[in-house]
Amino acid sequence: MRFFKYVFATGLSLMGAVAFASGEGTYKAVCANCHSKAFANSPQMGDTAKWAPLIAEGQVILTAHGYVGVRAMPAKGGKPDLTVQGFSEALNYMVNQSGGNWKQPDKKMMDAIQAEIAKRQKLSATK
8 A cells, every 4th residue: 555655646746747847837837826817017928018128138137037036026936946947948938928039048048047146146145
């Protein structure tokens, strides 16, 4: 019986990991809580007018600032174990559904995002 409980628990864990395996999955599991319900003036996915100035900030800046928390948005969208890669994929999904045309970051862009995250965190620590 213990074996079956272990197999069941492992299966649930793997299903949870699969849910976050794509930008769309992460959006649905984490981001949609605010970005599909007009929560705290968050830009709604598909609202090109609200997303346009954010998209104009650029992929590196918007990803990094969103990841550490910006305006009323909590860091990592409120999911403490969300990786930069997972956050980036979800943001790309939202942007591309809202008038943007972003590509998944390559290593060079991920390095730039990480550097901007570190800069932003350092700024926050000095305040």
